[in-house]
Amino acid sequence: GAVVSQHPSWVICKSGTSVKIECRSLDFQATTMFWYRQFPKQSLMLMATSNEGSKATYEQGVEKDKFLINHASLTLSTLTVTSAHPEDSSFYICSARGPLGDTQYFGPGTRLTVL
Amino acid sequence: GEDVEQSLFLSVREGDSSVINCTYTDSSSTYLYWYKQEPGAGLQLLTYIFSNMDMKQDQRLTVLLNKKDKHLSLRIADTQTGDSAIYFCAESIQDYGQNFVFGPGTRLSVLP
Numbered sequence: 686g687a688v689v690s691q692h693p694s695w696v697i698c699k700s701g702t703s704v705k706i707e708c709r710s711l712d713f714q715a716t717t718m719f720w721y722r723q724f725p726k727q728s729l730m731l732m733a734t735s736n737e738g739s740k741a742t743y744e745q746g747v748e749k750d751k752f753l754i755n756h757a758s759l760t761l762s763t764l765t766v767t768s769a770h771p772e773d774s775s776f777y778i779c780s781a782r783g784p785l786g787d788t789q790y791f792g793p794g795t796r797l798t799v800l
Numbered sequence: 801g802e803d804v805e806q807s808l809f810l811s812v813r814e815g816d817s818s819v820i821n822c823t824y825t826d827s828s829s830t831y832l833y834w835y836k837q838e839p840g841a842g843l844q845l846l847t848y849i850f851s852n853m854d855m856k857q858d859q860r861l862t863v864l865l866n867k868k869d870k871h872l873s874l875r876i877a878d879t880q881t882g883d884s885a886i887y888f889c890a891e892s893i894q895d896y897g898q899n900f901v902f903g904p905g906t907r908l909s910v911l912p
Binding site for chain 2: 719721729730731734780789791
């Protein structure tokens with residue numbers, strides 16, 4: 686089946702720094718990628734939808750200047766958490782969808798801890 | 801490893817009830833979720849249930865959990881055309897982090 690990877694799997698950073706998370710579709714071209722955030726004791730919440738070559742569409746309440754998303758190629762999308770604060774600590778999961786069908790393939794997730 | 805299974809397709813008539821079923825293999829699952837994916841959109845959380853619960857009701861949605869059989873169902877009462885979507889069942893053994901396993905999704909078609 687299709688494989689989606691994320692890097693890094695776990696990152697610890699100091700408050701005020703920026704962190705970049707990569708999401709790659711390894712064996713298919715992902716025209717659309719989704720970024721989710723998981724809060725403790727809650728489930729995945731959609732943050733934004735990213736289409737290759739265009740600006741991401743953010744869900745209500747998600748700060749676009751805080752969470753920068755770039756989808757420059759059909760196999761790579763990046764999420765940059767700018768000026769991270771402890772409340773940004775979370776588990777970030779991406780998923781990728783190919784040009785055919787609605788099936789999403791999920792990455793393994795990235796745990797971000799901001800000290 | 802963990803596995804979550806769902807039937808792939810379901811068709812119902814508008815106004816009828818829809819029941820989407822899901823089975824999972826990991827007996828240590830703590831949280832079980834239902835997500836909805838509309839065409840072209842990302843997943844939206846519909847509801848979730850803790851493994852120590854048997855039932856959860858939220859407006860038109862009723863979730864039933866049979867831990868013995870590892871069976872989860874989502875019932876949508878008075879199904880509307882706007883309910884047409886793909887519904888994903890997911891399980892997690894912890895409330896945060898990895899080990900999040902999704903089923904393949906059930907495509908619900910609501911006929912007028």
